[in-house]
Amino acid sequence: MTSSQLAMAQLNTGERALALLGGEATDANLRRYLHGIPGIDAVGLEQRAADLGSRSVKTSSKKWALDKIISLIDLTTLEGADTPGKVRSLVGKALTPDAGDPACPRVAAVCVYGDLVPVAVEALGSAHAAGSDVGINVAAVATAFPSGRASLAVKLADVGDAVRAGADEIDMVIDRGAFLSGRFGQVYDEIVAVKEACRRVDGSYAHLKVILETGELNTYDNVRRASWLAILAGGDFIKTSTGKMAPAATLPVTLSMLEVVRDWKRLTGARVGVKPAGGIRTSKDAIKYVVTVAETVGEEWLTPSLFRFGASSLLNDVLMQRQKMTTGHYSGPDYVTID
């Protein structure tokens, strides 16, 4: 750590933001700061992402990457028609992704709506990580997901409910309307408040993932500014999308967010996670993300506390590829379980 990083590390989130912004987190101060960040050339960013996507990951590297991908998945079900049975089945899949191979790693977390958190916690039983390093976490989407269109009080109640029910991670959405109209202070304050609502009775905090819904932000410059804003306000993770609209996660968007967390570490020494979510369905795509993480922020980021895939159908494709690598012939959808 450099001396300036060390100085930053001793501050709490609010003090750090105050020091970086040179004042309170007002619209004006935030605008000055966020608009002072170097811009993004879209053509160049997309070219770089395409180059990273052309890496050829074969044999032992591919095997390693597939196992790694499984261990980074937030296995997700976010349907209005979700039932306790569906969630129990999802948890079963999370615990034993490949019934035919006990060596297959478990996923990082299951991600559900807030009201289904108790079901997930109960189904996990002793496998519930509850914030520890072993086991599976329960993530809940909250803050009037996916639109975020509710009063702050309702959003905070939503978060508080999920945390009390045992959620280890909260996936919140930012107020895109406020962000796009330049009310950065409001977005900032809301994230700070949600983070506070993640506080458990014992004083510890549920992990906060901040969903930027990049598909609604229109430009890479906006994605970058929203990423900085979310990190300044204390988000533990920045997440691309709700998965409820297209475009969801793309490689260039994820690359630009990884560059932000890399720069945040350069600046403060602290590590923030990244979660692309929505639209990543194949092993081939997921491997491109693994390559992009490794070559942008380094392999140390390929760990569940710093990188996740928000996905549902991805897992089965990875399992089929994995079976193919073990047996030498292609598997089919009947040889993996539906969840």
Next chain:
Amino acid sequence: MSFLDYAPAPESQALLNLRSDYGLFINGEFVAGRGEPFQTINPATEKPIALIAHANTADVDAAVASARRAYDRTWSKLSGSDRGKYLFRIARLVQERARELAVAETLDNGKPIKESRDVDVPLVAAWFFYYAGWADKLDHAGVGPTPSSRGVAAQVIPWNFPLLMLAWKIAPALAAGNTVVLKPAETTSLTALLFAEILQQADLPAGVVNIVTGGRETGQALVGHPDVNLVAFTGSTGAGRAIARSVAGTDKKVILELGGKAANIVFDDAPIDQAIEGIVNGIFFNQGHVCCAGSRLLVQESIHDDVIDRLKQRLSTLRLGDPLDKNTDIGAINSADQLRRIRELTDIGEQEGGERWSPACVLPESGFWFAPTIFTNVSTSHRIARDEVFGPVLSVLTFRTPAEAIAKANNTPYGLSAGIWSEKGSRILAVADKLRAGVIWANTFNRFDPASPFGGYKESGYGREGGRHGLASYLKPASGRSAARTVAAAPAEASPELDAKAAVSRKKAAK
């Protein structure tokens, strides 16, 4: 083993059916050369690939005679649309055999397969497609109505982009109605000879394209040949100067595309992550064997340390090694000679006080290799800031104001290309306006397109290749009287015709 060591992913050589020896391609057939044949080797392993024929003066005579015959009897008599059909056919065959050509190029040249596969060969096809479209539209090439071809073109190309430089030369020459004798570089003849097979496949009339392989004296015999009408050369400024001298006093048209020492200017408001990529692509693309490489990085003082820090981090992710591995970023240096020159200049750079840095990287034991290198603390008087290194070596200089950036960028005998990185459009335009360079890239670098003219100022040569301008080099206006008559009768409408009129009136004024 870490994930970033990626397991080997070599491109298969199975498609490649190379012969053990290759003759000269004259009058549509491979014939033995009369000089002593030579080995072409794989610069990554130093292992021989094939035996290449050596053309002596008599062979060059035969090739030029064949080109002249084909010009007089066939090619100059074909309609533009028929010439276009051959060019389209060649372009499609290049696409069909793309993978094979890419593997051959990488074997013979040492460049990474991802570059020959994704850049060189697709651009070769694009060049032929582009000029195929021009073949029946020569009236709009900017040299007046019904222009005529020049005759036999003598073309000498370098080793850095063997097949691409061939396409840059042959495609416009044929579209304009000329016939060609081409000499590839001594160390990289292989893909030109595979291309000759493609010409046979395409049924191109015999003698329209002839390929003579050999050393420097073969090239000298070719450009000095009294029966060639046009000389096109891409290579070093020294060799270009010798060619200009040898054709002085003749009526040969000359196009020279020579060396460069491009400035890549990064302002403090640049999109920083993309600028870093642009710096890397500017100088480490093709091991820096690029005449328009951004070998001088001019970075604004206020962001110098940050840029160098980020650049070093980025360079440590570059992968140097087997050029046939699909994950290789930096391949082999093309020849022992070139490696010697790079070493010599970098040693001088250190002696003169430049601060040298390379990422930790293991160089293979056989073959010719040079780790990507950056020099900081360089001033404009250092030789590494003035001489063309033609290798993966970047010299970093700083500037404080735009005026200083422009002055430093222009302070070179060369003027081929330059790059500007800034998010401010007005600044890009203002600076570009004052740079003395033929190609200026804004927020990108080393981008090529057949529609865009390419060429230099000052010691970087003269004439343009690519686009309408590249085509015009291979044409001459119709004879004075008939051109003047046609122009007088033509109504002023489309801009190409206005251009043509302007050109003709300038010509008249000169007379």
